[in-house]
Amino acid sequence: MTLSPGIRFLGRTLFAPTCLFFLLQALVIHPKYGLGIPVWKAPIVALLVLVAFLVGRNVLTQVYHARAANAMGARLVPRAQGTWPGSVDLLQTLLKAARTGYLGDSFAGLVQSLGSPVINIRVLWEDKIFAVSPEHIQIILATDFKNYVKGKHFCSMMESVLGNGVFNSDGDMWSFHRSMTRPFFARDRFEHFEIFHRHTDTVIAHIKSRMAEGYAVDFQDLISRLTMDSATEFLFGSCVDSLACTPPYPHNASMKRSLNDSPRAQAANAFTEAYGEAMHQISLRQRLGWAWPLFEMFEDKTAKPMEVVTKYIDPLIEAALNKKLAEEKDMVYSSEDSCLLDELMKSTSDPKLLKDEIINILIGDTTMSVLTNVIYLLSSSPAVTARLREEILAVVGPTGPPTYDDIKQMKYLRAVLNETLRLFPPVPFNIRQPLNSTIWPSPDPNEKPLYIPGGTTIMYSVMLMQRRPDLWGPDAHLFDPERFLDQRVQKYNSHSFKFLPFNAGPRICLGQQFAYNEMSFVIIRLLQNFASMTLDVDACPPDARVPTEWSGQPGRKGIEKCVPRMHLTLYTQGGLWVKMEDAKAADA
Numbered sequence: 361m362t363l364s365p366g367i368r369f370l371g372r373t374l375f376a377p378t379c380l381f382f383l384l385q386a387l388v389i390h391p392k393y394g395l396g397i398p399v400w401k402a403p404i405v406a407l408l409v410l411v412a413f414l415v416g417r418n419v420l421t422q423v424y425h426a427r428a429a430n431a432m433g434a435r436l437v438p439r440a441q442g443t444w445p446g447s448v449d450l451l452q453t454l455l456k457a458a459r460t461g462y463l464g465d466s467f468a469g470l471v472q473s474l475g476s477p478v479i480n481i482r483v484l485w486e487d488k489i490f491a492v493s494p495e496h497i498q499i500i501l502a503t504d505f506k507n508y509v510k511g512k513h514f515c516s517m518m519e520s521v522l523g524n525g526v527f528n529s530d531g532d533m534w535s536f537h538r539s540m541t542r543p544f545f546a547r548d549r550f551e552h553f554e555i556f557h558r559h560t561d562t563v564i565a566h567i568k569s570r571m572a573e574g575y576a577v578d579f580q581d582l583i584s585r586l587t588m589d590s591a592t593e594f595l596f597g598s599c600v601d602s603l604a605c606t607p608p609y610p611h612n613a614s615m616k617r618s619l620n621d622s623p624r625a626q627a628a629n630a631f632t633e634a635y636g637e638a639m640h641q642i643s644l645r646q647r648l649g650w651a652w653p654l655f656e657m658f659e660d661k662t663a664k665p666m667e668v669v670t671k672y673i674d675p676l677i678e679a680a681l682n683k684k685l686a687e688e689k690d691m692v693y694s695s696e697d698s699c700l701l702d703e704l705m706k707s708t709s710d711p712k713l714l715k716d717e718i719i720n721i722l723i724g725d726t727t728m729s730v731l732t733n734v735i736y737l738l739s740s741s742p743a744v745t746a747r748l749r750e751e752i753l754a755v756v757g758p759t760g761p762p763t764y765d766d767i768k769q770m771k772y773l774r775a776v777l778n779e780t781l782r783l784f785p786p787v788p789f790n791i792r793q794p795l796n797s798t799i800w801p802s803p804d805p806n807e808k809p810l811y812i813p814g815g816t817t818i819m820y821s822v823m824l825m826q827r828r829p830d831l832w833g834p835d836a837h838l839f840d841p842e843r844f845l846d847q848r849v850q851k852y853n854s855h856s857f858k859f860l861p862f863n864a865g866p867r868i869c870l871g872q873q874f875a876y877n878e879m880s881f882v883i884i885r886l887l888q889n890f891a892s893m894t895l896d897v898d899a900c901p902p903d904a905r906v907p908t909e910w911s912g913q914p915g916r917k918g919i920e921k922c923v924p925r926m927h928l929t930l931y932t933q934g935g936l937w938v939k940m941e942d943a944k945a946a947d948a
């Protein structure tokens with residue numbers, strides 16, 4: 361039996377104060393050596409002393425940082441604070457905004473009200489530096505990479521799901537995982553097109569049959585099944601077949617989802633749902649900060665979903681390991697191309713390590729989020745859709761699958777993808793922790809540089825950065841792929857770190873090329889088959905739709921027709937319900 365995160369947390373952090381508490385109690389009660397305070401009053405006195413101790417420590421830390429900043433010729437980062445102790449009110453506002461507000465607005469609001477692109481959001485007595493500038497993000501990811509780690513705090517939060525995989529490790533462990541994974545991505549993996557081809561055709565068939573029934577289809581659901589099936593196929597060599605399920609119907613449709621899916625399809629469904637639930641739980645932890653274990657007093661909330669995930673993955677790993685053993689025994693090696701699991705097994709046969717790596721890479725695959733948003737943005741930009749289709753028909757033609765070289769020469773398609781990645785980067789917010797205290801250049805050149813205390817949590821948002829009007833122009837909130845083709849990308853600001861959907865530096869996304877190829881392939885096939893798409897807001901569950909009070913608000917909030925949300929990565933609340941027009945009918 362393992363202890364819950366809450367109990368472990370209390371054991372670890374409260375051990376010293378609890379001892380102190382009992383020692384103090386003994387002292388104040390003792391008639392001769394102590395104060396001789398009556399027994400019933402002792403806990404109150406001890407508690408007061410303890411609180412005084414914590415407050416004192418807090419004040420001293422702050423004095424220490426103020427002096428350290430001074431000594432480095434720097435100033436403290438402007439601070440956002442609530443009015444209640446520990447800024448509990450601010451925390452509450454932030455948590456509520458994460459559930460019901462427009463993504464990132466609460467942070468953007470604080471940045472604006474403090475007039476600084478670097479702020480310190482201090483809640484529960486913990487500093488959290490928040491950054492949205494290319495020059496600071498460049499320091500974190502590239503120029504001073506060694507000083508910025510994901511950190512113990514972050515890794516322990518994620519560990520019950522991500523283990524020690526490439527996303528969730530630092531230092532030597534990370535180097536090991538990265539070098540273990542990299543060879544797989546180093547080669548031009550053209551053969552994957554075969555995998556995408558089959559699964560994309562299945563998706564297209566699903567959409568066509570739904571259209572024939574007269575219902576909208578949840579594109580996000582279909583495309584996440586497509587990425588799950590493609591990813592598992594190239595990771596394990598066999599796919600989970602989640603596309604074998606009947607896709608969901610609109611909330612008010614009389615047709616309901618069939619419960620007669622095959623056991624295999626149901627298992628895939630259960631796996632996909634459990635996986636999503638685990639993601640959701642670790643993102644909640646991230647919002648709660650250091651206090652997260654207190655919300656998991658009685659159970660590890662990721663344990664149940666991870667049990668389902670593990671039950672699904674373990675047999676796949678075991679089968680792969682057995683196959684490898686058999687091959688070694690018979691000295692026959694399948695010379696044909698290997699899946700990632702085969703590749704990883706060149707470095708290790710530890711099932712736990714293999715499982716961690718596989719789960720990490722499943723998470724890394726965020727193409728589903730981008731493809732969903734491409735379709736979302738195209739559905740309200742018929743002119744862009746038409747132009748993109750023109751390019752596709754000109755380069756690839758109306759039916760055949762694209763080749764690698766086709767994709768490489770399609771400039772407009774790449775611009776559409778980039779523009780989607782700019783507005784909706786799948787990893788909108790990220791976290792790092794500086795090992796040593798350091799200073800950052802001041803955003804305002806007339807002021808002293810900023811002091812960044814070692815060990816603080818630093819959050820940075822590429823999403824907010826990629827929507828900043830001062831970096832991208834006054835129309836930064838509008839979808840306009842043209843900006844990547846004319847001179848506008850450079851016009852307002854030419855910092856090379858202002859567009860970072862895949863991160864940068866030594867931890868840049870390993871799957872970037874893979875992702876561009878997969879996304880391009882799917883979009884080309886879709887637009888060969890469908891001439892246009894429209895959003896069907898009515899098909900979306902009413903409680904997931906855009907709140908009426910958003911309309912007319914500045915920025916994207918005022919024009920959004922769907923609600924973007926994030927757990928670790930971006931998704932569309934309630935799904936993306938669209939109707940698509942068959943190309944044959946349109947072109948006839």
Ligand code: HEM
Binds near residue numbers: 724876
């Ligand atoms: C459009 C799709 C994708 C986007 C926008 C994206 C974005 C990112 C970002 C922002 C990171 C950095 C995370 C961090 O350090 O905190 C990352 C890392 C990574 N990505 Fe991707 N990714 C995409 C697709 C993929 C795919 C398809 C794969 C693999 C199949 C993949 C594999 C990885 C791996 C292994 C890392 C870890 C690198 C490391 O920490 O050293 N990504 N990705």
Ligand SMILES: *[C@@H]1O[C@H](CO)[C@@H](O)[C@H](O)[C@H]1NC(C)=O
Binds near residue numbers: 506507795796
């Ligand atoms: C942190 O500071 C210590 C002592 O000055 C130094 O030895 C170490 O290399 C620094 N670490 C990083 C990652 O910069």
Ligand SMILES: *[C@@H]1O[C@H](CO)[C@@H](O)[C@H](O)[C@H]1NC(C)=O
Binds near residue numbers: 612613614898899
């Ligand atoms: C579902 O709602 C839409 C829009 O309100 C409506 O057009 C459609 O007829 C409804 N379908 C059913 C089966 O009620």
Ligand SMILES: *[C@@H]1O[C@H](CO)[C@@H](O)[C@H](O)[C@H]1NC(C)=O
Binds near residue numbers: 771
């Ligand atoms: C899209 O972004 C990538 C990555 O930053 C860049 O290399 C490429 O030139 C861009 N392409 C277009 C057409 O915007």
